[in-house]
Amino acid sequence: MGALTEAGLLAVWEAGLAGDVVRRALVLAAAGGADAASAADLSVGRREAFVLALRERSFGTTFPCAVTCPSCGEELELELTTDDVRAAGPGAGRQVRLDxxxxxxxxxxxxxxxxxxxxxxxxxxxxxxxxxxxxxxxxxxxxxxxxxxxxxxxxxxxxxxxxxxDPQADVLLDLDCANCGHEWASPFDVTTHLWAELDAYARRLLHDVHVLAVAYGWSEDDVLAVSPARRQCYLELVAE
Ligand SMILES: [Zn+2]
Structure with missing residues (x-):
């Protein structure tokens, strides 16, 4: 599968907007290649693997992240990759014995x-x-x-x-602080992270559509048909 178009990303965002976090994750998984009809019956980890695939298709393989060290309070800038948050597929164990x-x-x-x-x-x-x-x-x-x-x-x-x-359902990142050396494990939720990115992206894009639609009388389709680089030039001209 190739990269999603801007219109494609807007459609995914709109479909996920109304749902709760689980339904939103299912929308993202389907956009990432999961079969929409059966995605709800995948293990949560398998579902998240499809969400991660969508992240790679839409915004690439690097995750700029900011975390706060729980020990010294230092703000740390991290550059994670999708490999850092990719866990193994489901294991074969299906039994617990105790007492x-x-x-x-x-x-x-x-x-x-x-x-x-x-x-x-x-x-x-x-x-x-x-x-x-x-x-x-x-x-x-x-x-x-x-x-x-x-x-x-x-x-x-x-x-x-x-x-x-089902390790992809519960991703823990091993982090260490460059300032104080503290080491800790931080949960990482792919769906939450991607949704925040997608929401910011969609709202920025719709704002640009709004500005250009008002300025030139273009429709949404007209604006999205203009390449991002040209659109940026028009936005700068409108702002002059
Ligand atoms: Zn620290």
Whole structure:
């Protein structure tokens, strides 16, 4: 797939504008090459890999980033690449054993997230509900148990294993501070990052369309048909 056109990026932005963060991630994944009809059933990590593919197609492979050192407060400028935030595909592990419990599971999908979020505000209940959806078998000393019978320790181990088996869903960047030497791991969310870039890009582009439409009586299509370099010249002329 080639780079998206400006009109293509505006269409993706518009489609993602109304949704919550999960629906927005699905819009971005579909624009990145995922099958729109089945993207909600991909593991969250697989979905994020498609979002990362869209990031590369639309804005390239480098991420200028600014982070604040949690130890000394220094503002650090980072130049990350998409390789820095690309994790391995899903692992093969689908079982957790702890304290005589044996739990089989599948990976979390966007559909799971959309289903459990609807109408719930209690974080603990949401977590239990989410883990309940992905548990395929649960036994204690060989006897079947329900998800509600699983102790917190087992649920914690299950949550950790879900994350470990779908690494692109939970990207952690190893960072170190050039000022004080502090080392820490910072979560990196590809969808949130790309959405912020896309939103800023689209609003800037629409502002330029507005200025040129007013000045010359052009339509949106007219403005987008002019190359970015020529458009910049016209914008400078209008501002004179
Ligand atoms: Zn520091």
């Amino acid at each position: 005589g419990f044996e739990v089989g599971f599948r990976l979390i999908t966007s559909r799971d997230l959309l289903t459990v979020r609807d109408g719930r505000t209690d974080v603990t209940a949401t977590r239990r509900s989410l883990l309940g959806r992905v548990v395929t078998t649960a036994t204690r000393e060989g006897r079947k148990v329900t998800v509600d019978e699983l102790p917190e320790r087992v649920l914690d181990a299950l949550a950790a294993e879900l994350s470990a088996q």
